[in-house]
Amino acid sequence: MEKHMAVCPYCGTGCKLNLLVEGGKVVGAEPLNGVTNEGELCLKGYFGYDFINDTKILTPRLRNPMLRRSRDAAFEAVSWDEAIQYAATKLSAIKAKYGPDSIMTTGSSRGTGNETNYVMQKFTRAVLGTNNVDNCARVCHGPSVAGLQVTLGNGAMSNSIPEIEHTKCVLVFGYNVADSHPVIAKRIIKAKERGAKIIVCDPRKIETARLADLWLPLNNGSNMALVNAFANVLINEGLYDKEYVANHTEGFDEYKAIVDKYTPEYAEAITGLPAEDIREAMRIYAAAPSATILWGMGVTQWGQGVDVVKGLSGLALLTGNLGRPNVGVGPVRGQNNVQGSCDMGVLPTEFPGYQKVTDPEVRAKFAKAWGVESLPDQIGFRLTDVPHLAETGKLKAMYVMGEDPAQTEPDLALVRKGFEAMEFVIVQDIFMTKTAMFADLILPATSWGEHEGVFSAADRSFQRFTKAVDAKGDVKHDWEIISLLATAMGYPMHYDNTKQIWDELRELCPIFYGVTYEKMEGLGAVPWPCRDLDSAGSKYLYEGNVFQRPGGKGLLFATEWRPPRDQLTEEFPLILCTVREVGHYSCRSMTGNCAALQTLADEPGYVTINPKDAKALGIRDQELVWVSSRRGKVISRASVTDRTNKGAVYMTYQWWIGACNELTIHAVDPIAKTPEYKYAAVRVEAIADQVWAENHVQQEYAKLKGGLSNAVARATKKAPAYA
Amino acid sequence: MNRFVTANPSKCIGCRTCEVACALAHSDGAGVEGLAPDTFKPRIRMVRTADVSTAVMCHHCEDAPCVNACPNNAIVYRQNSVQVEQERCLGCKNCVLACPFGVMDVVTVPAVRQFAGMTMSLGVKAQAHKCDLCVGRDAGPACVSVCPTNALTLMDREAMDETLRRRRERAALEAAEVAA
Ligand code: SF4
Ligand code: SF4
Ligand code: SF4
Numbered sequence: 001m002e003k004h005m006a007v008c009p010y011c012g013t014g015c016k017l018n019l020l021v022e023g024g025k026v027v028g029a030e031p032l033n034g035v036t037n038e039g040e041l042c043l044k045g046y047f048g049y050d051f052i053n054d055t056k057i058l059t060p061r062l063r064n065p066m067l068r069r070s071r072d073a074a075f076e077a078v079s080w081d082e083a084i085q086y087a088a089t090k091l092s093a094i095k096a097k098y099g100p101d102s103i104m105t106t107g108s109s110r111g112t113g114n115e116t117n118y119v120m121q122k123f124t125r126a127v128l129g130t131n132n133v134d135n136c137a138r139v140c141h142g143p144s145v146a147g148l149q150v151t152l153g154n155g156a157m158s159n160s161i162p163e164i165e166h167t168k169c170v171l172v173f174g175y176n177v178a179d180s181h182p183v184i185a186k187r188i189i190k191a192k193e194r195g196a197k198i199i200v201c202d203p204r205k206i207e208t209a210r211l212a213d214l215w216l217p218l219n220n221g222s223n224m225a226l227v228n229a230f231a232n233v234l235i236n237e238g239l240y241d242k243e244y245v246a247n248h249t250e251g252f253d254e255y256k257a258i259v260d261k262y263t264p265e266y267a268e269a270i271t272g273l274p275a276e277d278i279r280e281a282m283r284i285y286a287a288a289p290s291a292t293i294l295w296g297m298g299v300t301q302w303g304q305g306v307d308v309v310k311g312l313s314g315l316a317l318l319t320g321n322l323g324r325p326n327v328g329v330g331p332v333r334g335q336n337n338v339q340g341s342c343d344m345g346v347l348p349t350e351f352p353g354y355q356k357v358t359d360p361e362v363r364a365k366f367a368k369a370w371g372v373e374s375l376p377d378q379i380g381f382r383l384t385d386v387p388h389l390a391e392t393g394k395l396k397a398m399y400v401m402g403e404d405p406a407q408t409e410p411d412l413a414l415v416r417k418g419f420e421a422m423e424f425v426i427v428q429d430i431f432m433t434k435t436a437m438f439a440d441l442i443l444p445a446t447s448w449g450e451h452e453g454v455f456s457a458a459d460r461s462f463q464r465f466t467k468a469v470d471a472k473g474d475v476k477h478d479w480e481i482i483s484l485l486a487t488a489m490g491y492p493m494h495y496d497n498t499k500q501i502w503d504e505l506r507e508l509c510p511i512f513y514g515v516t517y518e519k520m521e522g523l524g525a526v527p528w529p530c531r532d533l534d535s536a537g538s539k540y541l542y543e544g545n546v547f548q549r550p551g552g553k554g555l556l557f558a559t560e561w562r563p564p565r566d567q568l569t570e571e572f573p574l575i576l577c578t579v580r581e582v583g584h585y586s587c588r589s590m591t592g593n594c595a596a597l598q599t600l601a602d603e604p605g606y607v608t609i610n611p612k613d614a615k616a617l618g619i620r621d622q623e624l625v626w627v628s629s630r631r632g633k634v635i636s637r638a639s640v641t642d643r644t645n646k647g648a649v650y651m652t653y654q655w656w657i658g659a660c661n662e663l664t665i666h667a668v669d670p671i672a673k674t675p676e677y678k679y680a681a682v683r684v685e686a687i688a689d690q691v692w693a694e695n696h697v698q699q700e701y702a703k704l705k706g707g708l709s710n711a712v713a714r715a716t717k718k719a720p721a722y723a
Numbered sequence: 724m725n726r727f728v729t730a731n732p733s734k735c736i737g738c739r740t741c742e743v744a745c746a747l748a749h750s751d752g753a754g755v756e757g758l759a760p761d762t763f764k765p766r767i768r769m770v771r772t773a774d775v776s777t778a779v780m781c782h783h784c785e786d787a788p789c790v791n792a793c794p795n796n797a798i799v800y801r802q803n804s805v806q807v808e809q810e811r812c813l814g815c816k817n818c819v820l821a822c823p824f825g826v827m828d829v830v831t832v833p834a835v836r837q838f839a840g841m842t843m844s845l846g847v848k849a850q851a852h853k854c855d856l857c858v859g860r861d862a863g864p865a866c867v868s869v870c871p872t873n874a875l876t877l878m879d880r881e882a883m884d885e886t887l888r889r890r891r892e893r894a895a896l897e898a899a900e901v902a903a
Binding site: 050055178211600 | 733734736737738739740742743744747754755756757758759760763771772773774775776869871872873
């Protein structure tokens with residue numbers, strides 16, 4: 001049996017593991033003693049590898065480039081030469097006719113790795129000539145990046161994952177760590193065993209709430225009010241660190257003026273929390289010699305996400321919990337490499353290494369290195385703008401790599417219209433996906449396990465992963481495909497391997513310069529910033545309390561609470577909040593093709609509901625129900641549980657039948673453009689004929705699965721030469 | 724003393740990694756790809772209520788109700804544990820009803836017989852189905868080795884003595900505090 005070192009492709013914890021290979025097939029995974037996982041893996045890490053082997057449980061792997069010459073034609077398998085030539089001709093024509101800004105690309109925060117993302121943004125900027133490149137951070141931790149960049153100067157986790165177990169207080173805010181990052185949950189449990197106090201702010205009784213010293217079940221949509229009230233208590237009870245605030249922060253007076261109104265009693269009406277609990281939480285937090293704030297999508301997926309992020313960083317600033325070990329602020333990244341795609345400049349605002357596209361010196365540096373006369377200086381489009389831009393004719397072509405927006409974006413009906421309105425869509429993936437069904441051209445790539453590269457864990461650590469098996473079929477590495485396309489469009493691009501790409505980007509990014517492949521050999525993890533070849537990187541940021549802002553001080557920022565956008569009415573009386581579950585990941589194209597994970601949970605997925613609400617609606621546990629909003633209607637299975645708060649229901653977002661994003665609203669944060677996935681007004685209805693409903697689910701599921709696999713099967717049958 | 728696996732509810736996060744590991748450890752080498760919803764029968768189950776998440780499985784009792792209830796002596800004490808002799812199991816379910824923890828189940832599996840190099844189907848065979856402590860697995864209990872939060876421990880005499888020693892120490896300290 002061979003063993004090949006890899007980094008888990010499922011979450012930002014970045015667990016190191018060995019893939020066990022027999023006869024060219026991955027047959028198992030075993031944990032390695034990586035820096036962040038120390039010999040542990042979770043459900044997905046252990047049992048989430050068989051998608052590589054093309055199990056076809058949900059969707060088939062792609063094996064050939066596939067093209068359809070008109071939208072009503074079927075896909076046909078074509079050669080790489082033809083596929084690349086076709087794409088180059090189409091993109092060049094669209095660029096000539098409508099200008100470079102009519103084209104948009106995406107990076108991928110998943111299995112492909114940092115090198116591919118670097119190459120994708122280089123292609124977008126140097127070859128297409130636009131900054132229209134973005135990644136799914138837009139729909140998750142975009143607000144964390146935007147918020148923290150303003151208040152502290154750096155959008156990433158301030159401290160490392162291993163430090164969590166040495167902190168004396170963990171404030172968990174809108175972050176279901178047990179389901180999102182099980183191996184980080186272990187760190188929190190360890191911290192508790194070492195005497196740390198755990199405070200959890202979440203409307204649901206999530207696993208961590210069960211383990212917490214204090215659980216604050218705030219009303220859905222009241223985050224800002226609670227954070228302001230926290231600040232109010234810290235200031236009015238004199239719990240804050242006056243010296244720290246005087247020396248290392250600015251904006252205190254304006255900040256104080258805004259939070260003054262948010263006394264715990266005032267916040268009680270908005271949050272539904274007893275004023276005394278709000279006080280108690282801050283007394284615990286302020287008293288701890290070291291304290292860490294961790295948050296997730298419960299903070300960011302709101303119309304007011306950026307403001308709340310800024311507010312949370314304010315709590316750390318007020319108490320001096322930054323700039324040293326075992327403290328800090330932690331927006332814990334969901335997808336395994338979403339930190340990486342941001343690091344690599346797959347953002348409309350930034351080049352790799354967080355260098356602004358609006359800075360002429362930076363542009364000149366990249367233009368010189370990439371051998372082009374100039375680079376675009378206008379900030380590009382955001383992913384969440386796409387449906388609207390396509391419908392209004394501003395966006396004509398889209399090159400989607402390793403993402404499935406037709407499953408993961410809000411208000412899917414709107415997304416589909418957007419895709420239909422575009423002239424040319426390329427989807428590059430390892431699986432046939434719902435998004436690929438909208439493509440004109442499908443480009444098949446190698447999967448995690450079939451290529452090597454570098455990922456960024458949530459705590460900024462770069463780690464290498466290696467190839468375990470050879471890819472089957474006529475597929476290429478993502479970065480090779482992009483290079484071929486660039487060359488065909490008149491910009492010769494060629495790399496021999498990922499190391500060559502890595503070394504090119506290292507030279508261009510001062511904060512990554514010291515992170516060499518050699519340093520990341522084996523179990524090596526190097527957290528950026530790492531500016532020198534002899535540096536081991538930075539476990540924590542803001543050493544000496546110097547913040548990465550002009551003047552070096554942290555900014556205290558508060559703003560008024562705004563209620564959520566969607567309105568509860570008699571017709572739509574319940575709040576729908578979208579969440580995730582431990583066994584499935586993202587759009588499910590990977591986990592849905594893993595036998596173990598699919599065995600534990602399958603369509604149509606669950607809508608969890610409080611027993612009181614269920615009773616009033618005549619709904620029993622495990623029954624199928626209708627869930628509808630102003631935007632759509634789907635069928636789901638009720639899970640009646642006390643862990644769900646009254647008045648709200650929760651659905652996970654990876655299901656095709658129970659697709660909660662048919663219901664969610666396209667209301668975005670004004671700055672980060674992140675959608676308000678956490679609050680849509682819905683109605684839940686019992687279904688009298690359960691037998692009909694069960695059949696309906698099975699039929700619809702079979703139809704969707706069949707549609708995707710037939711599209712692939714038909715194409716490959718037509719052209720066996722390329723099979 | 725019989726060995727057994729115990730779960731700590733203050734560490735369990737309800738992730739069900741243990742369930743999959745258990746099913747795989749008893750899959751006769753079929754591997755993950757052999758798992759499917761209708762045949763998924765782990766011998767450990769994660770239970771989630773309003774306030775608790777934890778895993779439950781066989782306690783390998785010293786005076787086991789299932790052993791006492793079996794009319795055909797199919798359940799025996801072996802290797803410091805409670806084991807089922809599957810050939811003797813009748814599928815009568817007395818043990819299922821006797822077990823106070825709800826961790827004994829009776830399942831049916833396809834029965835086959837090898838005869839002159841041919842595999843013959845004999846319909847179905849009942850099996851009393853519960854944790855066998857993964858006896859025969861070199862690395863020990865599969866569930867214990869995968870739990871990401873180390874919520875599971877294998878209790879043998881030594882581990883039990885250590886736990887008792889720590890409890891007594893704590894009791895002594897608490898008593899001293901009360902006295903002071
Ligand atoms: S915690 Fe995250 S990185 Fe680790 S094994 Fe689980 S999914 Fe993979
Ligand atoms: S693997 Fe551990 S944490 Fe997960 S359900 Fe089992 S006992 Fe609980
Ligand atoms: S010890 Fe083995 S048989 Fe028993 S519950 Fe754990 S994995 Fe299953």
